[in-house]
Amino acid sequence: MCGIIAVIHADLEVHEALYLLQHRGQDAAGIVSGDSRGRFHQCKGNGMASRVFQDGARVADLPGFMGLGHLRYPTAGSSANSEAQPFYVNSPYGIAMSHNGNLINAPALREHLDKEAHRHINTESDSELMLNIFANELNVTGKARINANDCFAALERMYKRCVGGWACVAMLAGFGLIGFRDPYGIRPLVLGSKPSECGTGKDYMMASESVALVQCGYKTFQDILPGQAVFIEKGEEPVFSQVHPLLKYTPDIFEYVYFARPDSVIDGIDVDESRRNMGFTLAEAIKAQLGPEKLAEIDVVMPIPETSITSAICVAEALDKPYVQGFVKNRYIFRTFIMPSQKLRQKGVRAKLNPMPKKFKDKNVLLVDDSIVRGTTSREIVLMTREAGAKKVYFASCAPPITNAHIYGIDLASSSELIAHHRDSTAIAKHIGADDVVYQNLEDLIRACASLSPRNPAEQEFEVGVFCGKYVTPVDDGYFEHLEKVRGESKKKKVVEKAREAVMHGVADQKQIRMAAKGVEVDQHGNVIPTASGSPEWDPLNSTSLTNGTAKAGSLDSSRRPSLEELRSGSGQDISLHNLNDHP
Ligand SMILES: O=P(O)(O)OC[C@H]1O[C@H](OP(=O)(O)OP(=O)(O)O)[C@H](O)[C@@H]1O
Ligand SMILES: NC(=O)CC[C@H](N)C(=O)O
Ligand SMILES: [Mg+2]
Numbered sequence: 034m035c036g037i038i039a040v041i042h043a044d045l046e047v048h049e050a051l052y053l054l055q056h057r058g059q060d061a062a063g064i065v066s067g068d069s070r071g072r073f074h075q076c077k078g079n080g081m082a083s084r085v086f087q088d089g090a091r092v093a094d095l096p097g098f099m100g101l102g103h104l105r106y107p108t109a110g111s112s113a114n115s116e117a118q119p120f121y122v123n124s125p126y127g128i129a130m131s132h133n134g135n136l137i138n139a140p141a142l143r144e145h146l147d148k149e150a151h152r153h154i155n156t157e158s159d160s161e162l163m164l165n166i167f168a169n170e171l172n173v174t175g176k177a178r179i180n181a182n183d184c185f186a187a188l189e190r191m192y193k194r195c196v197g198g199w200a201c202v203a204m205l206a207g208f209g210l211i212g213f214r215d216p217y218g219i220r221p222l223v224l225g226s227k228p229s230e231c232g233t234g235k236d237y238m239m240a241s242e243s244v245a246l247v248q249c250g251y252k253t254f255q256d257i258l259p260g261q262a263v264f265i266e267k268g269e270e271p272v273f274s275q276v277h278p279l280l281k282y283t284p285d286i287f288e289y290v291y292f293a294r295p296d297s298v299i300d301g302i303d304v305d306e307s308r309r310n311m312g313f314t315l316a317e318a319i320k321a322q323l324g325p326e327k328l329a330e331i332d333v334v335m336p337i338p339e340t341s342i343t344s345a346i347c348v349a350e351a352l353d354k355p356y357v358q359g360f361v362k363n364r365y366i367f368r369t370f371i372m373p374s375q376k377l378r379q380k381g382v383r384a385k386l387n388p389m390p391k392k393f394k395d396k397n398v399l400l401v402d403d404s405i406v407r408g409t410t411s412r413e414i415v416l417m418t419r420e421a422g423a424k425k426v427y428f429a430s431c432a433p434p435i436t437n438a439h440i441y442g443i444d445l446a447s448s449s450e451l452i453a454h455h456r457d458s459t460a461i462a463k464h465i466g467a468d469d470v471v472y473q474n475l476e477d478l479i480r481a482c483a484s485l486s487p488r489n490p491a492e493q494e495f496e497v498g499v500f501c502g503k504y505v506t507p508v509d510d511g512y513f514e515h516l517e518k519v520r521g522e523s524k525k526k527k528v529v530e531k532a533r534e535a536v537m538h539g540v541a542d543q544k545q546i547r548m549a550a551k552g553v554e555v556d557q558h559g560n561v562i563p564t565a566s567g568s569p570e571w572d573p574l575n576s577t578s579l580t581n582g583t584a585k586a587g588s589l590d591s592s593r594r595p596s597l598e599e600l601r602s603g604s605g606q607d608i609s610l611h612n613l614n615d616h617p
Contacts, residue, residue, distance in 0.1 A: 034058070034292045034371070034442050035118070036241045037131040037222070038102035039202035041210045041265050042229055043236035045095040046249045047102040050238065051082045053245040056294060057133075058104035059367055061117035062086065065129040066097035069267070071207030073129055077103075077117040081367070098267060099210055101202055103131040106371045108444045109139065109520070110157030120164045125172045126179070127206030132160035133241055134199035134220040134442040137512055142166055142194060163199065167191050181264040184211055185274040188262050192216065192277040196506055198285070198441030198496070200257070202239050209266035212239040216280040217505045218259030219441045219496050221288060221299045224271065225251030237265050242297035256300050258282075282488065283505045286495035287443060289482045290432045291340050291370070291403050301487035305343055308403070310481035311431040312347025315401070315473045319352065319429055322471045328352065330425060332396040337414055338362040338386065344431045345401035354399070359392035359421070360414075370406060371444070382413040393421035400467075404432035406445065408452030408465055415466040428467040433475045434458070437502040438513060445499065446520035448513075475500050 036054030038047050047064050062085040063077025076092050078085045082104060086092045103118035110116045119131045136142065136159040143162060146152045150169040154161055170187035171179065184205070198219035203211045214222045225246035226235045238246055239257070246254055257263060260277035284300045285292075295305035320328060334354045336345030339362055349356035362385060369381035398418055405411050411428055418426050434453030439445040448454045452461055462470040473481075475497060483493035498504035 034106050034108075034288075035131075035133040036102075036104035036245075037133045037200060037202050037239075038241075038245060039100070039131070039204070039210050039212060039239040041099040041237050041267070042231075042234060043227075043238065043249075044230055045097065045100045046238070047095065047100040048082075048086060048089055048092045050240060050245040050249050051102045051104060053248050053294075054104055054241055055082055056368060057241060057292060058106035059371055060107055060112050060373060061103075061105035061114070063103045063105075063117050063119055063131075064092055064095065064100060065119045065121065065204065066095040066100035067129070067204045067206055068097035069207060071127060072096075073121060073127065073204070073206060075119070075121070075129075077119070079112065079114050079117060099204055101129055101131045101204055106444065107373065108135045108442055109159040112373050113156065116156050116158040116161075118158075118160055120158070120161050122164055122168045125168060126208070128164065128168055128171070128203055130160070130164040130167070130201055130203040132163055132199060132201045133222075134197060134201075134215065135159060135440060136163060136195055136197040136199070137440050137506065137508060138194075138196040140515070145194065159197075163191075163195060163201065164203075166194055167203070179205075179208075181209075181266065181272045181274075184264055185262055185276050188213055188274075188276040192260070198506075200241065207267075209264060209269075210237070210239070211262060211264050212257055213262035213276065214257045214259055216260040216277045217283045217496065218256075218279075218281075218300065219283065219285050219505065221284060221293075222257040223254050223299075224257060224263060225254040226271075227251045227253070234268065235270075237271065239263075242293055242299065244294045244297040247296075281494060281505055283494045283496045285441060285443075286478065286482060286497050287404075287432075287439070287499065290478070292443075295343055302482055302485045306485050307482045308340075308343040308431070309347045310484065311403075311473060311478060312344035312401070313351050314477040314481050315344065315429055315431050315471070316348045316351030318473055318477065319348065319399070319427075319471045323427070323469060327427070327469070330397045331399045331427065333357040333359070333392070334399045334401060335359045335392075337400055337402040337410060340403045341401050341431065344403065348399070348401050348429065352399075357392050359398070359418075360386040360388055362386055369410065375407070375409070378407070378409045379413065382410050383417075386414065386417070388417050388421035390421045393418060393423040396423050397425040397427070398423045399427045399429060401429050401431070403430070404435065405430045405452055405461070405465075405470075405472075406435050407450055408461070411452075411465040411467070419466070425468045426466070427469050427471070428462070428465065429471040431473050431478070433472050433478060433500045434461075435499050437499050438516060439499045440504060440508065440512070440516065441496065441498075441506075443499075444520070447517045449517075449521070 034057050036057035038050045040047050061079045062082040065073050065075045067073050101119045119129045121129045139159045146165050152165045170190040174183045199215045200220035200222035223243050224239050226237050229236050259279045262276045263271045263273050265271045288299050289307040293304045297304050334349035334356050336342040366385035369378045372378045415426050435451050436453050458470045483490045486493035496505050
């Protein structure tokens with residue numbers, strides 16, 4: 034569920050805006066700006082935005098009149114540096130792109146690019162595929178110079194090939210910005226404008242969430258519609274086109290449950306208000322399931338910071354119980370669910386949340402969380418609650434049981450990793466050590482969000498496949514087996530944990546470090562275990578990744594190897610098209 038940003042005309046606020054979307058992706062961050070000479074300038078790598086951009090020092094005075102940003106939470110490929118976005122292709126015209134979402138027909142797209150388009154794809158990223166499909170369809174025009182309609186026509190053809198969820202922003206070198214969204218509106222994208230600070234006309238920004246626009250002073254917004262694209266040429270007003278019929282307006286409900294910031298409005302639905310509604314309807318489910326006796330026993334209602342806070346306040350209000358913040362969140366530890374390995378997630382919960390025993394001692398506690406997905410947080414928290422002195426522990430979830438893979442941009446590939454996959458709520462309560470577990474039901478969750486829709490609330494639908502296995506797009510037979518094979522928990526455990534943690538703990542040899550940086554698994558003898566697709570990646574220790582076009586001067590010198598420190602810190606290499614420090 035990456036975060037994407039695009040800006041044109043403005044004082045290139047990409048860097049500032051990215052910090053407002055950090056909650057959407059913590060693995061990699063990147064910025065590409067475009068100047069009027071048609072040059073792109075790029076800074077990206079693994080790690081949080083502050084680390085990659087060195088608190089802004091590496092991107093101060095971004096050259097150009099437009100820019101793209103990206104925060105990555107991988108759902109395809111690996112966590113390799115070479116998959117940090119925005120991606121770039123030089124032909125045709127020079128295009129950079131940021132993608133939020135997931136393509137579910139990636140193998141077919143890869144084959145088309147290989148066998149028919151003859152385009153080399155250098156990573157396992159589905160976003161690189163999408164960029165190349167778009168580039169190839171633009172190439173079909175055969176023109177040396179194109180206009181907005183050519184772009185829309187290329188997108189029309191691209192939409193016929195791609196299946197999945199996407200919100201994308203792209204730049205054509207020296208020309209302008211493009212934004213577009215999948216035909217179901219699964220992934221969010223909002224466009225804002227404000228009077229230009231540097232003269233006449235307007236500045237425009239596109240972002241995954243409205244909070245980025247609001248904080249950067251944009252006053253007028255509109256959601257890009259499902260299947261719609263917008264083109265903003267330098268010095269011009271935006272031009273819109275419906276490049277694919279709007280098939281359904283079904284935003285991913287998980288944006289409201291967990292992903293988005295509460296101060297965002299997505300597709301006209303206020304996220305904070307939706308979470309308040311979830312709290313009130315969850316309280317009804319709690320009353321119905323626990324009954325008057327157990328309900329009377331509850332002394333306090335507690336949130337599990339941070340996302341569930343809004344809903345927990347409303348649960349307490351509806352049950353007429355004291356709302357108590359028993360856990361203190363370490364503000365320097367970020368989201369655990371989007372960390373790349375189970376071991377990191379487990380460690381993350383304890384490092385992030387600390388109970389204050391006097392709030393728990395001899396109390397019957399009702400814990401409220403937004404969701405129970407793998408059960409990592411709930412298991413650990415219930416244990417911590419008991420260790421802190423609580424008598425009884427009830428656990429309530431604003432989301433219904435999550436029983437199926439997520440296929441449009443949340444990294445939940447195998448249903449076997451989901452705590453609710455083969456368990457009913459009694460078994461789940463046992464598994465997490467709670468006295469009882471209460472889930473919101475799906476109809477109530479949908480109502481909590483749909484009732485706020487500016488469209489017809491009675492007809493507002495959402496993408497809810499994780500709760501029921503019914504997905505809004507067609508899904509090929511065999512896709513889930515494929516997904517399990519390439520991204521299932523067992524695969525990831527081997528690929529990411531072993532090598533990455535070896536690097537983190539400094540116990541890796543040089544070969545393991547190289548492989549870790551690429552997300553490739555090595556056996557105990559140091560031999561590479563082939564990836565599912567069998568395609569080796571570029572070795573970042575021996576050369577700068579070529580994924581993103583021309584490497585910066587001198588970077589193909591194989592003697593320029595990142596230090597162990599650089600790899601451990603995750604800041605990676607500067608793989609600039611134009612080194613931002615060298616621009617004229
Ligand atoms: O069952 P699990 O697999 O543990 O996943 C669910 C938990 O993960 C998320 O918290 P996270 O720490 O990512 O973010 P938050 O601080 O926004 O709550 C979410 O809010 C739940 O607490
Ligand atoms: N979470 C996302 O939107 C991920 C985008 C893309 N599929 C990637 O893995 O980089
Ligand atoms: Mg949480």
